[in-house]
Amino acid sequence: MLELVELGCARDDRTLFRNLSVKLSPGELLQIEGANGSGKTTLLRVLAGLSGDYQGKIVWKGKKLSSVYADFRLSTFYFGHKPAVKAELTPVENIIWRANLRNEKYSQQQVLAALQQVSLNGYEDTPCGQLSAGQHRRVALADLFASQSSLWILDEPFTAIDFHGVAWLETLLASHVAGGGMVIITSHQSLSKLSGSYRTIRLDDYVVEDASEEIGDDKAGEVFL
Numbered sequence: 001m002l003e004l005v006e007l008g009c010a011r012d013d014r015t016l017f018r019n020l021s022v023k024l025s026p027g028e029l030l031q032i033e034g035a036n037g038s039g040k041t042t043l044l045r046v047l048a049g050l051s052g053d054y055q056g057k058i059v060w061k062g063k064k065l066s067s068v069y070a071d072f073r074l075s076t077f078y079f080g081h082k083p084a085v086k087a088e089l090t091p092v093e094n095i096i097w098r099a100n101l102r103n104e105k106y107s108q109q110q111v112l113a114a115l116q117q118v119s120l121n122g123y124e125d126t127p128c129g130q131l132s133a134g135q136h137r138r139v140a141l142a143d144l145f146a147s148q149s150s151l152w153i154l155d156e157p158f159t160a161i162d163f164h165g166v167a168w169l170e171t172l173l174a175s176h177v178a179g180g181g182m183v184i185i186t187s188h189q190s191l192s193k194l195s196g197s198y199r200t201i202r203l204d205d206y207v208v209e210d211a212s213e214e215i216g217d218d219k220a221g222e223v224f225l
């Protein structure tokens with residue numbers, strides 16, 4: 001369903017990774033590992049359509065991503081390093097605002113149920129600027145609970161999440177994958193509740209040592225934003 005074909009990325013004349021080819025089918029989770037600075041966030045931003053600065057090809061449902069980007073975007077949930085949560089809005093308002101960006105509509109009941117799932121009941125009407133770092137991220141994760149998106153692109157979703165939160169997030173990922181969803185995730189920790197459908201790749205394995213082979217500007221990939 002999602003295929004990366006000989007993907008490569010360079011930043012400031014430094015190759016982060018190259019020749020990365022991998023397929024992700026419904027019911028699979030792919031964990032991206034790698035040292036700090038190896039390019040995990042860069043890769044996820046490329047996959048989420050936030051950066052067109054790459055080499056290679058991304059294929060969605062058998063078609064070049066740029067030609068089906070609208071469909072891809074509606075099918076994708078991106079949880080960035082800094083999740084998009086507006087400080088001046090309440091958790092309820094944030095979830096509705098975020099869902100609108102993906103053309104999704106939630107009922108009031110769905111929003112409240114999602115907030116309950118992430119233990120933010122009682123904070124429904126509190127401006128997010130007054131929440132703790134972990135609670136702030138839980139607002140974006142509550143959106144994940146309610147979302148119908150098939151592909152989840154999650155950049156370090158466990159950061160600032162407590163022990164119990166990690167457990168329910170792992171359960172949520174397992175259930176999404178078991179239901180035919182797809183997940184691409186960066187995390188420095190192993191995921192414990194997943195088995196057969198769970199693969200990992202290390203970006204460090206896709207680095208080129210020979211500087212003369214670094215990706216040049218003339219080989220920049222498609223820009224679809």
Ligand SMILES: Nc1ncnc2c1ncn2[C@@H]1O[C@H](COP(=O)(O)OP(=O)(O)OP(=O)(O)O)[C@@H](O)[C@H]1O
Nearest residue numbers: 011012016034035036037038039040041042043186
């Ligand atoms: N817009 C940019 N301009 C220049 N360099 C960049 C840019 N974005 C990322 N980089 C560089 O690319 C490298 C990879 O960054 P990235 O954030 O993707 O790493 P990461 O694997 O996610 O790291 P970490 O595990 O620390 O989160 C870093 O050296 C970073 O400084």
